[in-house]
Amino acid sequence: MAADALVELENVHFARGPHTVLDGVGLRITQGAIVSIMGASGGGKTTLLNLMAGTLAPQAGRIRVAGQDLQTLNFGDLYRLRRRMGMLFQHSALFTDFSVFENVAFPLRRHFRLDESVLRKLVLMKLEAVGLRGAAGLMPAELSGGMGRRVALARAMVMDPMLIFYDEPFTGLDPISVGIIATLIRRLNDALGATSILVSHDVQETFSIADYGYILAGGKIIAEGTPDTLRASDSELARQFLGGKPDGPVPFHYPAKDDYATALTGVWAAGEAI
Amino acid sequence: MAFMEFIPNLGRRTLRTVPNLGTASRFLLLSLFAVANRHFSIQQLLKQVYGFGVRSLLLMMVAAFFTGMVLGFQGYYALVRFGATSALGTLVALSLLRELGPVLTALLFAGRAGSALTAEISSMKATEQLSAMEMMAVNPLAWVVAPRLWAGIFVVPILCVIFDLVGIFGGYLISVPVLGVDGGTFWAQMQSNVAFSGDILTGLFKALCFGLVVTWIAAWQGYAAQPTAEGVGNATTISVVTASLAVLGLDFILTAFLFT
Ligand SMILES: Nc1ncnc2c1ncn2[C@@H]1O[C@H](COP(=O)(O)OP(=O)(O)OP(=O)(O)O)[C@@H](O)[C@H]1O
Numbered sequence A: 001m002a003a004d005a006l007v008e009l010e011n012v013h014f015a016r017g018p019h020t021v022l023d024g025v026g027l028r029i030t031q032g033a034i035v036s037i038m039g040a041s042g043g044g045k046t047t048l049l050n051l052m053a054g055t056l057a058p059q060a061g062r063i064r065v066a067g068q069d070l071q072t073l074n075f076g077d078l079y080r081l082r083r084r085m086g087m088l089f090q091h092s093a094l095f096t097d098f099s100v101f102e103n104v105a106f107p108l109r110r111h112f113r114l115d116e117s118v119l120r121k122l123v124l125m126k127l128e129a130v131g132l133r134g135a136a137g138l139m140p141a142e143l144s145g146g147m148g149r150r151v152a153l154a155r156a157m158v159m160d161p162m163l164i165f166y167d168e169p170f171t172g173l174d175p176i177s178v179g180i181i182a183t184l185i186r187r188l189n190d191a192l193g194a195t196s197i198l199v200s201h202d203v204q205e206t207f208s209i210a211d212y213g214y215i216l217a218g219g220k221i222i223a224e225g226t227p228d229t230l231r232a233s234d235s236e237l238a239r240q241f242l243g244g245k246p247d248g249p250v251p252f253h254y255p256a257k258d259d260y261a262t263a264l265t266g267v268w269a270a271g272e273a274i
Numbered sequence B: 001m002a003f004m005e006f007i008p009n010l011g012r013r014t015l016r017t018v019p020n021l022g023t024a025s026r027f028l029l030l031s032l033f034a035v036a037n038r039h040f041s042i043q044q045l046l047k048q049v050y051g052f053g054v055r056s057l058l059l060m061m062v063a064a065f066f067t068g069m070v071l072g073f074q075g076y077y078a079l080v081r082f083g084a085t086s087a088l089g090t091l092v093a094l095s096l097l098r099e100l101g102p103v104l105t106a107l108l109f110a111g112r113a114g115s116a117l118t119a120e121i122s123s124m125k126a127t128e129q130l131s132a133m134e135m136m137a138v139n140p141l142a143w144v145v146a147p148r149l150w151a152g153i154f155v156v157p158i159l160c161v162i163f164d165l166v167g168i169f170g171g172y173l174i175s176v177p178v179l180g181v182d183g184g185t186f187w188a189q190m191q192s193n194v195a196f197s198g199d200i201l202t203g204l205f206k207a208l209c210f211g212l213v214v215t216w217i218a219a220w221q222g223y224a225a226q227p228t229a230e231g232v233g234n235a236t237t238i239s240v241v242t243a244s245l246a247v248l249g250l251d252f253i254l255t256a257f258l259f260t
């Protein structure tokens, strides 16, 4: 993987109040690749995506996207850059007062002046790709969780972005849809020449389409490599995560102020969070 | 003990409020000027004007009608002692145009449209719709907030005019047919004693300020809410309470310093 890096992070630190989420993350995402980011729940994967999209700013470190340093970009340039990005949100984030069709059409309507017939074609094409052309007239409230995710997917890719973030695209989908969406992500990536960053817990499915993977734990990248190298990795952390073992160096618990036994039996000082 | 905690608490509150006021003001300015943004749309603005109007019109008219009728009774009760019931029309009209019209319109608007606005924006935030918009390179201040803010500024004075008219009509119904004040005197007195710029424009100017303040508070509370179901509920309550108090406080300031 010697090609150009589309996204580059150097020693990125990010904290939410006293809680350090990312503690010196560095990664290089090559143009045209599908890169997966795996890690424990609450480990900062969504945060990492938001940093790369410039919706959050790191406390330290550098983030470069398409050769531009996000920290030095002004508002207008950042927005111009975002028009070439797409994001599938973990909880769909569909506009509740728009129909499925209008949700997918929204970015097109906002950024281009298209003929209604052209717009219709573009939108229905994307909806067809996620298998929901028939649902174009429904409102988001009338969709199941998985259907909503697929509409959000269609919306994320309707502008034909160069960089697409997928935040857990597979959760809540049946096995058939998972397969279809995975293939779709791969096909889309190759057809558009886009770069995809995929956050997922579904190790099998992710590894079947990803070119490269990172494992995030304790705010740091603890392992990286192609799916094969990661599988063969002898790092204890990586093995624990990929094997789904509860015991090991990756902690399952969010850090607590006291230990579990005291928490169950003890009395808290007034006002202290549990 | 309680007093010892009072001072640091006051300090802490002030330290929290001042920067909040700063961010809220920045939010207001950015949103007002977002009319220049390419994602600001007149259609959205008209849709909001229509939405606000439809939501509050009937409520406004009923409230105005009762307020006017009560003013008729109350004014008669006071004036009859001085044998001055011929001034009843003037009293009803001035009370409505200068004070009750703008203030009650704004309070009702805060309760009806303002709370709905806070709930709408905060649930858009809680369900990441605002973040999604940002990701699609559409500034939520231009697409969501600005049309609502400007709609509030336009709609409240319009609603206030309707409130005044309905209220005066209610006052007339009580004064003339019920209490037996002479109809000709009622209108003639009102006409000769109400000044266009001094009274009518004063009231409309107040309504404009209230519209801005109520929509600003409602939009800001929604925008700054905790992105959870509980946060949406809290923000809605706080929005109505703060907006109502702000209207009353601002009314005092406007009345005391500008229009005496
Ligand atoms: N808006 C927020 N305010 C405060 N803390 C937050 C906020 N969003 C996330 N966090 C904290 O940041 C940490 C990382 O959250 P993040 O959403 O990035 O995790 P994640 O890896 O995406 O988890 P999951 O797999 O469950 O989606 C968590 O510990 C969480 O408590």
Ligand SMILES: [Mg+2]
Pocket: A045, A046, A047, A090, A167
């Ligand atoms: Mg997440």
